[in-house]
Amino acid sequence: MINWAEVSTLITGGAGFIGANIVRRLALSGARLHLIVRPQTDLWRLSDVRDRVTVHKVDLLDGEGLRRMVRTIRPTIIFHLAMPSGHPRTAAERLESLQVGILATAHLLEAAMEIGAQRFIHFGSSLEYGRYDRPIKEVDHLSPVTDRGMAKATASMLAEFYARRHGIPVVILRPFSVYGPFENPNRFIPTLLRAAMTGEEVRLTAPSYRHDFIFVEDVVEASLRAAELQVQSGEAFNLGTGTQWTNEEVAALVEQVTGRALRLQIGARPPNPPDTSCWVADIEKARRLLGWEPFHDLSSGLKLTWRWMQAERIVDDQRA
Template sequence: MSRGLKVRAGVRSTSDLSRLQRLAPAADPMVFDLAGPTEQFAAALDGIDLVVHCAAYGVDYRQRDFDTGLAANVSASVRLAEAVAARGARLIHVGTSYEYGTEDGVLTEDRRLAPVGVYGVTKAAATLALQDLARRTGASLAVVRPFSMYGPLEGEHKFVPLVMAASRSGSPLDLTPGDQQRDYLYVGDVSDACLDLGSSNDFPSGEVFNLASGSGLRLRDVALAAVHAAGGDVKVLRWGAKPYRPAESMRVVGDANKIARAIGWRATTSLVTGMRLTAAADLC
């Protein structure tokens, strides 16, 4: 595996392993369920030095049940963190920029949390609960908040794969005017940040870090880069066919200076390179 690490991937017995097998064929799947009894998944953590916790409910906008989000994103995350701490390991909890809500502008980690929806609210609650756990117990955990991630084999409902698929098939895709600015980040940069942070000599327990490029890109420009990488037809993009959402944030950019100061991390993958890698993987 990259960096010479031995990687285990937590999966459910019902999980589709096709993406894992393509993206990380050397990873060793471990079958457990964070919704089950703690003792059942805690044993799977034996011998592990670092856990990167990405499991979440609500990433797919169609997942809207609050009770399920509370159980999966808050309760299960705290139980996992306690089990990791009991084994003397470190935890990187992957939060989200949605914890800031619909705030416009350049967002720093000390910006007030104003989440909306099941996903944002429960992920923000998880961050607060884990910070409290770190303060009370000394657990070695940190939280990262990625902004607009994209990359190979992303869920088909997300913006980049939607645009790529439509441009390849020739199917018209109705979009807003597309002048919103978002901070797009290639997933490989996110994984590098998690590993760099998790292996740092002076581990910043209890801290929260934005993972962002620090630059805003119009959705129009992101879509055009996706189409060009996919070799598709830009004419399928019907800009302005849909209105902006109520209270749409027009500029959401992350300030990544805190993690740069802590471990020297910066996003390095250009939009052109990231889209090329994404398109190539989706064609395999």
């Protein structure tokens, strides 16, 4: 097991949803944390642990600047989560996601190889896969149907290649639909929970679109196990629950958890680019090699997220 207080840890994307939850977990363990963020990044998710981390405002596309910074801090463990948020809608956004996915990942892999980092945890996505009518396995073909999925898939392929060709100790994680504290307030589950607070109307997609929702604390736990355990370099792991829910089923569960009725307009919202009638993870590999499985079911995760939103008074959708 890693004594996090004795190693230097570097996290890209540490101000984002999943990254901030990893940062907060490690900060409370006394870890020596270094974060790479873009100069314009809002650090609202880290406001109460800001004094426990060192923030480096570095452009990941600046290869030489990045390598200088990595040589200075010499991280033992690297968590790579950086990627523009959301699904690209314009040519500029598509090109930015590909630049970060390919060039930024390559720059960081080169820097990790130069200093001999002991573990490189690369965050991919379930969006890397094609559409299947059954639980998705890690051996399934990568055939993304969205621009974000394409950027994620190319980055994961690059990380796997560096593991195989250059011996970098890479582990690839592919989370499914992650939710929980500090998620972007305008995403699906925070929108439902906020509507339970305010009574606002929620526009849902047509029935039958399904997702495998995984609580963020379970993703954090899997991330730390991937860093601590000895697994073959280049291995990929799905992070999900093995259970999928329709949007209307999630809305009904939110009503049950909060005790408040929702005002729904079913069919009023167009589907998102990756929406499909079957989207669920096979997590047997993570069980077998990481000794991990999700601790929270959707009901318990929603309860924890609901309590957090009430405590934090999360009633607006302005923070991303």
